[in-house]
Amino acid sequence: MAPRTVAPFGPQHPVLPEPIQLKITYEDEKVVDVVPAIGYGHRGIEKACELNEYPKNIYLCERICGICSCIHGISYCEVVERLWPIDVPPRAKYLRTIWSEMSRTHSHLLWLGLLADAFGFESMFMQFWRIREKVLDLLEMTTGQRVTQSISVVGGVRRDIDDEQKKKCIEVLREVRKESEALINVLANDYTVKARTVGKGVLTKEQAIALGCTGPHLRASGVKEDCRMQGLQAYGDLGFEPIVEKDGDCYARTLVRCRELLQAIDLQLEAFSKMPEGEIAVRPKGNPPANEAVYRAEQPRGEVFYYAKGNGTRNLERLRVRTPTYANIPSLLVMLPGCELPDVPVIVLSIDPCISCTER
Amino acid sequence: MGIINTSRIKSPWIMHFDNSSCNGCDIEVLACLTPLYDVERFGIVNMGNPKHADVLVVTGPVNRRTARVLKNLYAQIPDPKMVIAVGTCACSGGVFHNCYNILGGVDKVIPVDVYVPGCAVKPEAIIDGVVLALQKLSKALGVAK
Numbered sequence: 001m002a003p004r005t006v007a008p009f010g011p012q013h014p015v016l017p018e019p020i021q022l023k024i025t026y027e028d029e030k031v032v033d034v035v036p037a038i039g040y041g042h043r044g045i046e047k048a049c050e051l052n053e054y055p056k057n058i059y060l061c062e063r064i065c066g067i068c069s070c071i072h073g074i075s076y077c078e079v080v081e082r083l084w085p086i087d088v089p090p091r092a093k094y095l096r097t098i099w100s101e102m103s104r105t106h107s108h109l110l111w112l113g114l115l116a117d118a119f120g121f122e123s124m125f126m127q128f129w130r131i132r133e134k135v136l137d138l139l140e141m142t143t144g145q146r147v148t149q150s151i152s153v154v155g156g157v158r159r160d161i162d163d164e165q166k167k168k169c170i171e172v173l174r175e176v177r178k179e180s181e182a183l184i185n186v187l188a189n190d191y192t193v194k195a196r197t198v199g200k201g202v203l204t205k206e207q208a209i210a211l212g213c214t215g216p217h218l219r220a221s222g223v224k225e226d227c228r229m230q231g232l233q234a235y236g237d238l239g240f241e242p243i244v245e246k247d248g249d250c251y252a253r254t255l256v257r258c259r260e261l262l263q264a265i266d267l268q269l270e271a272f273s274k275m276p277e278g279e280i281a282v283r284p285k286g287n288p289p290a291n292e293a294v295y296r297a298e299q300p301r302g303e304v305f306y307y308a309k310g311n312g313t314r315n316l317e318r319l320r321v322r323t324p325t326y327a328n329i330p331s332l333l334v335m336l337p338g339c340e341l342p343d344v345p346v347i348v349l350s351i352d353p354c355i356s357c358t359e360r
Numbered sequence: 361m362g363i364i365n366t367s368r369i370k371s372p373w374i375m376h377f378d379n380s381s382c383n384g385c386d387i388e389v390l391a392c393l394t395p396l397y398d399v400e401r402f403g404i405v406n407m408g409n410p411k412h413a414d415v416l417v418v419t420g421p422v423n424r425r426t427a428r429v430l431k432n433l434y435a436q437i438p439d440p441k442m443v444i445a446v447g448t449c450a451c452s453g454g455v456f457h458n459c460y461n462i463l464g465g466v467d468k469v470i471p472v473d474v475y476v477p478g479c480a481v482k483p484e485a486i487i488d489g490v491v492l493a494l495q496k497l498s499k500a501l502g503v504a505k
Contacts, residue, residue, distance in 0.1 A: 012429065043380055048460075066386070129395065
């Protein structure tokens with residue numbers, strides 16, 4: 001029997017910019033055991049949310065994660081609105097949907113680039129990030145910030161998209177769709193990409209459900225489950241259908257995200273065409289009442305769950321967040337043992353890990 | 361030593377470490393390396409290994425667990441080295457200043473040469489910070505930039 005070696009993967013590793021440690025035990029080139037050590041990114045945001053007044057928590061919640069920040073901010077506002085409850089104007093709902101999908105577009109482009117980088121396809125990485133800059137420019141134009149937009153406020157949104165901006169958005173989104181299609185065509189059909197992803201890190205439908213996976217990771221294993229199916233915000237009007245693949249390997253997860261990227265652009269274009277006129281925000285009266293509320297939203301990485309409890313003062317009594325990567329990490333312990341050592345970065349990346357989300 | 365010092369200034373190799381940031385600054389650091397900003401045209405290369413690096417780029421506030429890792433990485437970088445704190449969190453703790461697990465800015469643990477504020481920092485500001493660090497380094501080494 002070959003001797004066993006333990007290799008630390010992280011907390012500082014070129015594949016993941018974030019601090020997580022996986023202690024990988026391997027024999028020759030085969031991985032036998034994986035032990036994740038998390039806690040490097042823990043800040044204590046949930047507790048800090050109790051110390052701040054409720055309108056200020058938007059900025060803190062957005063900084064749970066900088067990549068899906070827009071949806072974190074929106075989800076926080078939605079859950080606090082449910083405490084009163086406050087009814088948000090229809091135009092604000094459409095605007096929230098548009099910005100959510102825009103942030104999904106940039107997040108998926110980012111992930112596809114990182115995946116290409118993980119198996120050494122450097123030029124593909126550069127191409128995806130080149131396209132992503134166009135989406136970031138749109139976000140900067142419409143919200144004023146590239147990464148953390150803070151666009152949502154309790155009761156609506158902070159800014160409107162006027163006709164000139166709308167025209168520009170539609171034009172750029174069409175361009176982005178065309179360029180992404182060309183790149184996805186290469187990514188999905190290239191021989192070397194297939195050699196590194198097909199049949200790697202297989203997760204069956206039963207395992208995915210038993211481990212409680214969420215998001216594109218779950219849908220790649222053939223489960224039709226997406227929080228956007230609830231029809232909240234404008235998704236009910238847009239005729240949303242989740243994207244599902246059957247194989248459950250890294251290739252299927254890549255395909256799900258490729259198709260979701262194109263779908264996100266289509267949803268934005270449709271939302272722009274159906275967006276009603278009117279108010280963009282209502283002012284909340286008084287403090288959040290003593291009440292409890294929950295809200296589920298679909299992030300680029302999966303389902304995020306928000307729970308809020310008010311007590312009639314300007315501070316919340318409790319805020320609880322459950323993030324998608326926290327649900328997806330256990331599946332690594334099923335997928336990694338038995339794989340080859342060079343496949344570890346690709347499999348780890350295929351769940352789209354977001355450590356700052358997980359540890360908050 | 362002349363030629364080594366000159367090339368240190370001409371082509372600095374950076375290493376990025378994320379303490380416990382929200383990822384916002386991390387993806388902006390990565391965006392610096394991609395086609396729109398492309399710092400490689402100035403000879404700046406991103407390294408995974410601290411022993412190859414000249415400049416340490418740190419994002420995010422220091423928490424109780426990453427403090428040890430950060431000290432360890434800093435010790436592994438050969439002299440002369442520069443530390444750039446990227447983002448408001450890395451400068452002072454930022455929005456996380458009242459979180460219980462946060463010690464504060466990077467300067468609580470290791471000496472910092474250049475502070476780049478912003479939340480999230482724009483890639484232009486990061487490039488500006490690296491240029492500032494290089495000016496400081498060239499002055500210390502006595503090499504004309």
